[in-house]
Amino acid sequence: MTDVTPLYATVGSNDPARAMAFYGELLGTLGWNKVFDNPAGGAFYGHPNTGMFAVVTPFNEKTATVGNGTMAGFALATNAAVDASKQAAAHADKAADAQSDANKAAAKK
Numbered sequence: 001m002t003d004v005t006p007l008y009a010t011v012g013s014n015d016p017a018r019a020m021a022f023y024g025e026l027l028g029t030l031g032w033n034k035v036f037d038n039p040a041g042g043a044f045y046g047h048p049n050t051g052m053f054a055v056v057t058p059f060n061e062k063t064a065t066v067g068n069g070t071m072a073g074f075a076l077a078t079n080a081a082v083d084a085s086k087q088a089a090a091h092a093d094k095a096a097d098a099q100s101d102a103n104k105a106a107a108k109k
Contacts, residue, residue, distance in 0.1 A: 007051030008053075012056060014063060014064045016043075021095060022093060023053070026092045030085065032045045038056045042055045
């Protein structure tokens with residue numbers, strides 16, 4: 001078998017800074033750190049040998065929308081890891097909201 005990425009998933013975002021704040025914190029708890037920034041906006045996380053997840057601005061430069069049935073799953077070894085990721089997601093959501101609010105306030109100045 002050749003070297004392939006076991007998981008490669010992307011989600012589009014209209015607010016890549018907020019999305020990167022959220023996913024950066026959440027995926028960091030899973031050991032998935034930012035690998036590189038996407039030149040068009042967003043970032044890739046993980047490692048090519050273990051899986052990658054990206055949050056990006058859409059390639060076609062149109063507004064990101066909800067994909068019907070779009071889903072990504074992360075394999076976790078224990079129920080404790082699932083619970084920890086849920087707690088991290090709740091915390092990351094609050095942190096991303098705060099970052100988004102700060103960005104909006106700075107833009108108004």
